Structure formats: structure tokens, C-alpha cells
Amino acid sequence: MANVRVGFIGCGGIANGKHFPGMAQQEGVDMCAFCDLILERAEKAAKEYGTPDAKVYTDYHELLADPTIDAVHVLTPNVAHCEITVAALEAGKHVLCEKPMAATPADAKKMLEARDRTGKMLTIGYQYRHFPENQVAKKVVDSGVLGDVYYAEATYLRRRGVPTWGVFTDKAKQGGGPLIDIGTHALDLTLFLMNNYDVDYVCGTSFEKLGHTLDAKHQGQVNYRGEFDTWNNETYDVEDSAVGFIKMKNGATIVLRAAWAINMAEDYAANGEAYTMLAGTEGGLDTKEGRVRLNHVVAEYPTISWVGNKVSGFIPGFSQGPAPKSKEAEIWVKALKGEGELFVTADQAYVVTRILDAIYESNRTGKPVYFD
Numbered sequence: 001m002a003n004v005r006v007g008f009i010g011c012g013g014i015a016n017g018k019h020f021p022g023m024a025q026q027e028g029v030d031m032c033a034f035c036d037l038i039l040e041r042a043e044k045a046a047k048e049y050g051t052p053d054a055k056v057y058t059d060y061h062e063l064l065a066d067p068t069i070d071a072v073h074v075l076t077p078n079v080a081h082c083e084i085t086v087a088a089l090e091a092g093k094h095v096l097c098e099k100p101m102a103a104t105p106a107d108a109k110k111m112l113e114a115r116d117r118t119g120k121m122l123t124i125g126y127q128y129r130h131f132p133e134n135q136v137a138k139k140v141v142d143s144g145v146l147g148d149v150y151y152a153e154a155t156y157l158r159r160r161g162v163p164t165w166g167v168f169t170d171k172a173k174q175g176g177g178p179l180i181d182i183g184t185h186a187l188d189l190t191l192f193l194m195n196n197y198d199v200d201y202v203c204g205t206s207f208e209k210l211g212h213t214l215d216a217k218h219q220g221q222v223n224y225r226g227e228f229d230t231w232n233n234e235t236y237d238v239e240d241s242a243v244g245f246i247k248m249k250n251g252a253t254i255v256l257r258a259a260w261a262i263n264m265a266e267d268y269a270a271n272g273e274a275y276t277m278l279a280g281t282e283g284g285l286d287t288k289e290g291r292v293r294l295n296h297v298v299a300e301y302p303t304i305s306w307v308g309n310k311v312s313g314f315i316p317g318f319s320q321g322p323a324p325k326s327k328e329a330e331i332w333v334k335a336l337k338g339e340g341e342l343f344v345t346a347d348q349a350y351v352v353t354r355i356l357d358a359i360y361e362s363n364r365t366g367k368p369v370y371f372d
């Protein structure tokens with residue numbers, strides 16, 4: 001079977017941190033085209049990861065015009081996801097687009113429609129689902145030991161952790177701040193574990209408290225991951241934290257919390273990662289410390305236990321733990337070769353985008369947003 005030929009649009013942080021190393025580990029893949037507005041980034045990527053004849057571009061239309069390319073990864077800031085993904089699907093390419101699917105539900109819908117029109121595959125880069133503790137949590141939920149899961153908390157909090165590379169604090173390019181950037185992971189993970197995408201209504205608040213005001217000398221302090229720098233108060237124009245209340249049609253309820261800057265210490269417990277807490281009629285679990293903690297009843301005794309002991313050790317983050325990024329690439333490449341199914345569907349990611357947008361809208365209007 002011929003190798004699958006893959007192109008990459010956007011050669012910045014996530015491209016280098018996840019997509020290039022993840023795809024380089026797969027058999028039967030030609031990483032043959034790299035595009036970035038900044039030519040040197042595309043050239044560097046082609047040199048490090050590309051086939052000997054890999055091409056570089058600054059205009060993604062030219063990359064898409066190459067009929068030998070089977071699939072592309074869309075790795076640009078959020079507002080460009082829709083335009084590039086739709087163009088790629090129309091050009092006959094399968095697409096792995098980074099999270100969030102799009103900056104707005106209207107854009108995400110256009111992407112779904114383009115997928116359906118073209119019959120090409122579309123998936124979204126929610127790698128948290130592949131973290132070992134989350135895979136184990138999924139098995140626990142599906143085994144039924146929690147009973148009916150009726151309440152969940154989806155959390156990704158950084159006490160101080162504003163991304164200072166790229167355009168993350170620019171609303172026009174990203175569509176929002178921590179809610180759309182990292183809250184999206186926690187929400188995707190929780191909906192996936194609950195296997196419930198049927199939303200009744202959403203309320204929420206987003207705060208703009210610290211992004212504009214926090215003194216530079218306090219910005220980088222006590223940041224667990226230690227990989228973020230001080231940010232610019234003047235150009236910061238997104239929220240710094242947000243909370244959502246999501247009521248599902250079956251009555252189940254999710255509280256979503258996301259922050260890049262908040263005076264709460266919870267990122268320590270979660271090792272700076274997304275986690276979830278589920279409560280069911282028979283038991284509950286959380287994935288707070290990179291492992292699955294179950295609370296249940298054993299012989300009438302309320303019991304807290306670790307499922308499978310400590311699952312695969314502590315997973316510090318996608319940039320350090322090879323498993324999630326290569327797992328995402330592995331599943332994707334199998335699907336491209338016609339040997340497997342997509343794991344993250346665009347329909348699921350669309351619901352995530354709708355919920356996040358509804359939280360922003362509820363904050364603006366002070367009202368709940370009802371889904372149809």
C-alpha cells in the first residue's frame with residue numbers, strides 16, 4: 001500500500017509539540033508539505049521531519065492544490081480553522097484540525113457541512129482523551145460501576161499560566177481565552193466519559209479580572225508548569241477565567257471551570273492538567289492526580305480506591321508524555337489507511353464549541369442559552 005501523504009498548515013507550538021513528533025512515529029506516512037505564514041518555520045519543519053522532496057509554502061492554497069496530498073493538519077490560530085478546513089475538504093483532503101474545532105458554532109457548522117458535502121474525514125485534536133487515566137476512566141464508566149452518572153465537574157485551572165507565545169490573548173484571532181483554549185479539553189473529556197451530547201441549556205460567567213491588571217512581577221509566580229512567561233496587560237483582551245453550568249436533557253449537570261489566571265491553587269492537585277470528576281448513583285471517580293480515584297461502597301463501607309493502582313505513572317503533559325500525542329496520530333493514520341475509525345468525531349467537537357459559545361453568550365446577556 002502506498003504511503004499516506006500528509007501536509008501541515010501552521011508550523012508553530014502545537015505542530016512542533018504534538019503533530020510533527022506524533023506523525024513521525026507512524027509507519028507508512030510521508031510528511032511531504034509544510035506551510036506557515038513565517039517561511040522559516042515551514043522550512044525548519046520540512047528539514048527536521050519532511051521527506052527529502054518535501055515542499056514548503058506560505059500560502060495554504062498552494063499546498064492544497066497538490067493533488068498527491070491525502071490529508072492535512074490545520075494548526076493555525078482558532079479563527080482560521082474554519083476557512084482552511086473547509087478549503088482543504090473541498091480540495092479533497094481529509095483533515096485533522098486542532099482544538100477548538102472553530103471560534104464560533106457557525107464556523108464549526110460550516111466545517112461539518114463541508115465534511116458531509118465532500119465525504120472526507122474530519123477530526124479534532126482532543127488528545128486528553130488518550131491520556132492513560134482518561135482511557136481507564138472511560139472503561140470504569142462504561143463498566144457501569146458508577147451507575148447513572150448525573151453530575152460532573154470538568155476542570156482545567158491554571159493559577160498563573162497565560163500562554164505568551166502566538167496569539168492566545170488576542171480575541172480577534174482566538175475567539176476567547178482560557179475557556180475556549182483549555183476549558184475545551186476538560187469539557188470534551190467529560191462529555192466523552194459521560195457519552196452525553198444532548199444539551200438542554202447553558203449558563204455561564206467569564207471574568208476579566210487579572211489579565212489586565214495583574215502586576216508583571218506577580219504574573220509568572222507559582223505557575224506549576226513553569227513554561228509560561230509574564231504577559232502584556234495592555235494587549236490582553238480575553239477572559240482570564242470562566243465557569244459554566246451545563247444542564248443536559250436527561251437532567252445530568254456539568255460544572256465547567258477554566259482559568260489561565262485565578263487565585264486558586266487547584267492546578268497543583270491536577271498537575272496543571274485537565275481533569276474531571278463524575279458522580280453516579282453507585283459511585284464516583286476523579287482523574288485529578290493523573291490517575292483514577294474511585295469512591296464507592298465495599299461491603300457497606302464507603303471506600304476510596306485507586307483503579308489499577310497508579311495508572312501508568314504520572315502523566316505530566318502532552319509535551320512530555322509521548323503516549324497521547326502518538327496515540328492521536330496512530331488512530332488518525334489508521335483511519336487514513338482505511339484500517340480504523342476516527343476516535344474524536346467532528347459532531348462531538350461541534351457540541352463542545354456550541355457549549356463554550358453559549359457560556360460566552362450567557363455572560364453577555366445574563367440569560368441561559370437553550371439548545372434546540
Ligand SMILES: NC(=O)c1ccc[n+]([C@@H]2O[C@H](COP(=O)([O-])OP(=O)(O)OC[C@H]3O[C@@H](n4cnc5c(N)ncnc54)[C@H](O)[C@@H]3O)[C@@H](O)[C@H]2O)c1
Nearest residue numbers: 010011012013014015036037038075076077078098099166
Ligand atoms: N491540543 C492542544 O492541547 C493544543 C495546545 C496548543 C495549541 N493548540 C491549538 O493549536 C492551534 C495553534 O496553536 P499554537 O500554540 O501552535 O500557536 P502558534 O502561534 O505557536 O502557531 C500557529 C502557527 O500558525 C501560523 N499561521 C497562522 N495563520 C496561518 C495561515 N493562514 N496559514 C499558514 N500558517 C498560519 C503562524 O505563523 C504560527 O506559526 C490553536 O488552535 C490552538 O488552540 C492545541
